[in-house]
Each structure stands twice: as C-alpha cells, then as structure tokens.
Amino acid sequence: MGFWSRVHEKACKAKRPFFTIAPMADVTDVAFRRMFTKYGKPDVMWTEFVSADGLCSAGREVLALNLAYSKTERPIVAQLFSSNPDKMREAARIIESLGFDGLDINMGCPDRSVERQGSGSALIKNPQRAKEIIRAAKEGAPNIPISVKTRIGYLKNEIATWIPAILEEGVAALTIHCRTRKEMSLVPARWEHVSEVVAIRDRMNLPTVIIGNGDVMSLAQGKELAHKYGADGVMVGRGIFGNPWFFDAKKKKVTTEEKIKALVEHTKIFDKLLSGKKNFAVMKKHYKAYVNGFDGARELRARLMLTDDAPEVAKVAREYLKSGKVLEKEI
Numbered sequence: 456m457g458f459w460s461r462v463h464e465k466a467c468k469a470k471r472p473f474f475t476i477a478p479m480a481d482v483t484d485v486a487f488r489r490m491f492t493k494y495g496k497p498d499v500m501w502t503e504f505v506s507a508d509g510l511c512s513a514g515r516e517v518l519a520l521n522l523a524y525s526k527t528e529r530p531i532v533a534q535l536f537s538s539n540p541d542k543m544r545e546a547a548r549i550i551e552s553l554g555f556d557g558l559d560i561n562m563g564c565p566d567r568s569v570e571r572q573g574s575g576s577a578l579i580k581n582p583q584r585a586k587e588i589i590r591a592a593k594e595g596a597p598n599i600p601i602s603v604k605t606r607i608g609y610l611k612n613e614i615a616t617w618i619p620a621i622l623e624e625g626v627a628a629l630t631i632h633c634r635t636r637k638e639m640s641l642v643p644a645r646w647e648h649v650s651e652v653v654a655i656r657d658r659m660n661l662p663t664v665i666i667g668n669g670d671v672m673s674l675a676q677g678k679e680l681a682h683k684y685g686a687d688g689v690m691v692g693r694g695i696f697g698n699p700w701f702f703d704a705k706k707k708k709v710t711t712e713e714k715i716k717a718l719v720e721h722t723k724i725f726d727k728l729l730s731g732k733k734n735f736a737v738m739k740k741h742y743k744a745y746v747n748g749f750d751g752a753r754e755l756r757a758r759l760m761l762t763d764d765a766p767e768v769a770k771v772a773r774e775y776l777k778s779g780k781v782l783e784k785e786i
Contacts, residue, residue, distance in 0.1 A: 456662055457600035458530045458556045459627045462498050463664050463687055472681035473498035474674070474702055475630075475666060477692035478534040478559070478604070480504060481737045485523045486725040490717065491695075492527045495703030498688070500524070500531040504561045507537035507546035508572070515549075520732050522553060530556035532602065536564060538573030538584060540591035547595025557627070558596050560588060562605040565636050576636035579609045582620040589624040600627030604668070604690075607648045608635045614651045622659055629656075630666040630690050644669025646680045653685040666690050674704055697744025711749040712776060718745040719765075719772045726765035735763060751775065 466473035476483060476491065478501040488500055503521045510518050524531050533555045537543045543560070550558045562585055564575030571577075578585040592601045603626050607614050612635065621629060631652050633644035649667040656663055667686035671677040677689035691701065699717055700706040718741070725738055742759040746752050755775050762768045 456627050456664075459600055459602075459664050460662070462530065466498065466688070471678055472686055473688040474677060475499040475532075475688060475690045476501050476695060477668065477690050478502060478504045478561070479692060481733075482696075482740070484521065484725075484729065484733065484737075485525070486721060486728050487741070488524070488528055488531075489724050489728075490699035490721050491702065492525075494699040494717070495701055495706065497691075497702045498530075500528045501559065501690075502531065502533045504534040504536055504564065505546075507535040508539060508542045510535070510546040510549055511542050520729070522550075522555075523728070524555075532557040532559045534559040534561050534604070535592075536561040536569060536572075536574040537588065538578065538581075540584075540587045543588050544591040544595035547592040547601075551596035551599050555599060557600045557602060558592055559602045559604055559628075559630075560592055562588075562603055562621075563632050563636070565639055576606060576609060579605065579613065579617055579636065582617060586620060586624055589621070589626060593624075602626050602628035602630070604630040604632070606632045606634060606636055607645075610637045611635060612648065614648060614655070618652050618655050619659065622656060622661055622663055625661070626663055628664045628666060628688075630668050633667065633669040640669075646684050646686075649680075649684040649686050664688060668692065670694075674702065697741060697747075714745050714749075715755075715772050715776060718742060718759075719769050721745075722765045722768045730765075738768075751778070 462473050474497045476497045480503050483501060483503050505518050505521050522533055533550045535546050547558055561575055562578045569575035589601060603621050608617060631649055633646050633648050646667055653665050656665055664687040666688040667680060668690040671689055671691045672694040681689050695701045700709055721741060722738055739760055742756060746756040758771045762771060
C-alpha cells in the first residue's frame, strides 16, 4: 500500500475523503502543480500521463519533462500508459529510480491515438493484457505502490467482470471514472457506480483504496459524493481549472483581482520552468478558465489569446487591473 495507507488513515481521522489532482495531458505539468502547492494542496498529486514506450526510447528526454516535480509536491504519483508489458516493466523501473511515491497505469484514456496502441481504454477490452501490464509494473517498480485509473466499461457497464480482474492483481489504489469509454465526458458522471466497485472490493476483502472521479466541481460536492457512495478518495479534473484554491477548505471567496494575479503568476512559473521546452499555447486553456464570470472577461480573454510570452501576459493583466473594471465579488 505504501503511502496510500497513510493518506487514507489521515483522511479517515479527519472524517473526510482524501482528494487527488487528476492526470491531464498538457494541463497537470509542474507549473500547474506548483500553483496548488502554494494555494491549496491536495492530498495526492498526479503527473501528466506519459507513454511508457516513449520513456524507453531515444525520445525519453522530451518525455522526462512531463515527469519533473519538486519535493513540495509529495506525495506524487507518475502515470504511464502502454500495452507492452516489457516496456511497462522498463518504464516502471525508471519511475522508481526518479523517486516517485507511486506509479499509476492509465486504463481509461479514450484518445484514439492511445487506443490504437492497445493502451488506455482499449485495455478494458483486453483484461488479460491489462493484468500482464500490472504485473510488469510491479516487477519493474517493486518498492512503490502500483495503482490503476479506468472507467466503468467500454461500451456498457462492465464493472462486474472488469473491476475484479484489476483488483485480483493487488493494486494499491483504483480510480474509477464514472462513465464508459463510449460516453467520453458527454454525459453526467454516474457516481452510483462507485458503490458497485466498493462492494466488489469489500467482497474480495482487499485493502485497495477506491477513488471516485467525474464532474466534481467543488470540495463540498466531492465530500458529499464520497460519503454517499463510499469512496475513500476523490479525484478532481476539470473542476480545478483556473482555481488553485480548490482544495483550500478555508478559502470561501476568490476575487477577480486574485484570479488575474494568479494567472500572471502561473504564467511566470511556466516561463521559468518550461519556456522553450513546452509550447506557450498550452497556457491558453488556463486563461479561458481563469478569465470568466466578471466584467470585461470576454475582452481580456481575447487579448490574452494573442499573447506569446509571460511579459506580454503581465502587461495585459496590469492594463486590465488599472482600467477600473475589477469587481470584488466571489467568482
């Protein structure tokens, strides 16, 4: 179980579920996570998902950037995807050598380029290969806990057969995204399925912690869903966009000015840590999240979309803050 047992025990003593940040490509990079270590740290951090096959190739230096982290982010889990047991074993060895607290295997990504490799959600259709991948990860990284993130099924609810196949391999944690692969994120997440997964875990008498995922937009909502459906933890994805205060239970109000200043700070951190290594365009999705729901947001957002570097973003933000349009309201 490794650090998972400590995280779970601490949350139980506080009479709440534990919270984690979701692994999202070109989102949960080191700059994004750095904002959460300052403004509201979750119980567990997750990296972007990384190709195990790529990590074992000549292009590993480029992918290694997605695995950059600082000690302030601990505990932190690296997520890999692959359908090749040999590559997963080798990549897991690398992950352990990098000092990560845990290794997670992506078995839920619906991206077609990932599925064409037999990875991500495609593994739901191939339980035997999924089991081989988990075993390979354990062999490659025997000293850190192995976990899995997946969905309730591919075309339909396959919890009754798919989940036991994963749990039989003794994973330390299992994150269940409460939709099928076919549904993508086009329908509301059905958290009642978390109860099914928890019941299977309990019948099998396993210590695996169960994490629910899907459509959590606030800390209070996450707690309510976890208590209602029996999840040990809650993983949050889209709900944390533009809101590094998400996990701070004491932060009841965020002003427009705070959001804009956080946007600038986030950009500066990106510039310092990732400039020239990642395309600046990845910051634009964050601007859309930070800048909404206040006077002049549309115009400010449009200007930010045209920027090319941190100094330019800071200049646009300063001009907006001096314009007098800032409203001190909760957003």
